[in-house]
Amino acid sequence: MxxxxxxxxxxxxxxxxxxxxxxxxxxxxxxxxxxxxxxxxxxxxxxxxxxxxxxxxxxxxxxxxxxxxxxxxxxxxxxxxxxxxxxxxxxxxxxxxxxxxxxxxxxxxxxxxxxxxxxxxxxxxxxxxxxxxxxxxxEGWVVPELPETRTGKKIAVVGSGPAGLAAAAQLNKAGHTVTVFERNDRVGGLLTYGIPEMKLSYDVVKRRVDLLEQEGITFITNTEVGVDYPISRLESEFDATILCGGATVHRDIEVEGSKLKGVHHAMDFLHANTKSLLDSDLEDGDYISAQDKNVIVIGGGDTGTDCLATSVRHNCKSLTQFDIYDKKGEDRDIESNPWPQYPVIHRVEYGHKEAASKLGNDPRAYAVMTKKFVGDENGHIKEVHTVNVKLRYDESGNKIREEIPGSEKVWPADLVLIAIGFTGPEQDLLDQLEIERSTRSTVKAEYGEYTTNVEGIFAAGDMRRGQSLIVWAINEGREVARECDRFLMGETVLP
CATH class of the missing domain: 1.10.1060.10 (Alpha-helical ferredoxin)
Incomplete structure (x- = not known):
């Protein structure tokens, strides 16, 4: 090659x-x-x-x-x-x-x-x-590809993120009639409202969604199954249902002051910004602004980096990103992180570069643990209290973070964005459908099979596996389509 x-x-x-x-x-x-x-x-x-x-x-x-x-x-x-x-x-x-x-x-x-x-x-x-x-x-090589025949089988896909879109695309290829339900006003799930516009433009998402519509898939937005669309209709109108609602329950930071005004989950910040941007180019003001604010981002992952990039474009006053881990090395540790494992190394992503360019330095602070939030007389965040930590493992291999005496610090803060991930899927719809859950609150369905305890209902993506990567969501969307096709037809034509 x-x-x-x-x-x-x-x-x-x-x-x-x-x-x-x-x-x-x-x-x-x-x-x-x-x-x-x-x-x-x-x-x-x-x-x-x-x-x-x-x-x-x-x-x-x-x-x-x-x-x-x-x-x-x-x-x-x-x-x-x-x-x-x-x-x-x-x-x-x-x-x-x-x-x-x-x-x-x-x-x-x-x-x-x-x-x-x-x-x-x-x-x-x-x-x-x-x-x-x-x-x-x-070049015009990507064109709608409609199935030659239709099977007459109808399938509901709940959730239009990457897992739901992949499942819908594959099932449509097999000739089934697919309807995708999305509770937001635009299709795409976290592709649309969880990843900022400068990283993944909505035009890119919509271009693909338009293609899927031309291929025969129906998208119903502003509709939450189990709320706006009753379960009884789902059961009576479709031959099978695939749950791809994602893992959208925020992981909270349990420290004093976490309910103060100005403390937000990262995804609320990103969602509101993208919606306002797409609706009005931010003219409606219906978003959480970082302009002229001291911004603290808690969490060192990709979502935290997206918050950095968004805050910089709002023209924030200062910007700091807390990472609970030590700064990583430039090269992988071949003993603890050998090839072909994903290299755990220090990376400078787009948001870090932008913060450094606009504010003069890489915004990250390492091995930092948040101790408490302190508010002003109006109940608005004004300070974040932290301490540095070092990581060790106990005899059972469990992680223990020890506070370093004398490393306490107070950071001025007008806006705090919590970007420490998600704990699992929302439970209301699963309760209504009487779906069994794992100990992690995700849908209980085996990888490669995707069948739930309720016949005809399948689950895939983050709703089944927990918070994960887009590429795993596409993997599961494709595979759940195969198993759903097998369930409906007795055999499958899908890979």
């Missing part, structure tokens, strides 16, 4: 980015296109490794490595190197319904498993993936 000496001739070049000083003044895509020749050179770096591990998704020590949708990565890398873009697109779409989503918002565990990455920078897989699908749209 690729050019035999390509990995020696060409250095890794990932997705270009616009100048942070420029891009923080707008909400447009923060990336910039690369030339075809640059992309072909990156495809050439795929090194004919013999036993590629990039395309086989698995979990090692609870962390994903490789691609969960089993992308034919070496094949489309080679085709890009040869300039055969349409053939590369065909390979790409064989295993992934939405490479435009994963090519933008996936953390690329495929690159962590790249054989070249053992001792060199890995192949820029995600950059190539995104470029293939974008060229496909630009």
């Amino acid at each position: 690729g050019k035999q000496t390509g990995f020696m001739e060409y250095e890794r070049q990932a997705q270009r980015e616009r100048d942070p000083a420029e891009r923080t003044n707008d909400w447009n895509d923060y990336t910039a296109p690369m030339s075809e020749q640059e992309l072909q050179n990156q495809g050439a770096r795929c090194m004919d490794c013999g036993v590629p591990t990039c395309h086989t998704g698995m979990e090692i020590n609870g962390v994903t490595t490789g691609c969960p949708v089993y992308h034919l990565i070496p094949e489309w890398n080679h085709l890009v190197y040869e300039g055969k873009w349409k053939e590369a697109l065909e390979r790409e779409l064989e295993m992934n319904n939405f490479p435009e989503f994963t090519g933008i918002a996936c953390p690329a565990p495929c690159e962590g498993a790249c054989v070249l990455g053992i001792n060199e920078p890995p192949v820029a897989i995600r950059t190539i993936e995104r470029s293939i699908i974008e060229k496909g749209f630009d």
Whole structure:
């Protein structure tokens, strides 16, 4: 695959980015296109490794490595190197319904498993993936593909995130009539309202949704199943139901003052900003503004980084991101984090670069634990009290964080954004359907089978597995469609 000496001739070049000083003044895509020749050179770096591990998704020590949708990565890398873009697109779409989503918002565990990455920078897989699908749209190669016949079977998909969309797309290909229910006003779930516009534009989501509609899928928005749409109708009007409602219950921070005004969950902040931006270009003011505020983001993950980027565009006064972990090294620890595990290293993401450009420094503070929030006389947040911690393990291997005496600190704060993840799915609909749950409050359904205790009701994505990656959601959406098709037809035509 690729050019035999390509990995020696060409250095890794990932997705270009616009100048942070420029891009923080707008909400447009923060990336910039690369030339075809640059992309072909990156495809050439795929090194004919013999036993590629990039395309086989698995979990090692609870962390994903490789691609969960089993992308034919070496094949489309080679085709890009040869300039055969349409053939590369065909390979790409064989295993992934939405490479435009994963090519933008996936953390690329495929690159962590790249054989070249053992001792060199890995192949820029995600950059190539995104470029293939974008060229496909630009050239008009991505067109609606309607099924030749319809089976007469009707399926309801609850939730229009990546799992729900993938399930709907696959079942529609099999000839079933699919209706997707979304309680928000726009389709896409967290693709639309959980990822900021400059990272994943709603135009990208809508472009795909429009295509799915042209293929025959019906989308019903502003409708919450179990509230606006009764369960009795769901049971009487559909032959099967697939639950893809996500894991949307916020994980709270249980410290004094957490209910003060100005303390918000990150997703509430991001959702409101995107909705206002799409509705009125923020003119309606119906969002949580960080303008002229001292902003504290609690949580060191991608959602926290998205909060940084959004706050910078609001022109915040100051910005700090608390990370409970120590600062990681520039290179992986080969003993505790060997290849092909996803490399646990220090990364500087787009939001960190933007904060540094606008405010003068990387906003992260490491090994910081929040102790309490303190408010003013009006009940609004004014301070965050913290202490530094060090991590150790007890005899049973449990994590214990010990406070470091003398490291206490008080941070001024006008806005606090809590970005520490989700505990599981909301329970009301599951209660109404009498669905069994796991000890983690997720739907009890085996991976690869997706059947619940109620016949004809399936579950997939974060609602089943808990908070996870977009690429796992697409994996489960495709697989649950296969099992639902088997349930309805006695056999399945889906992969």
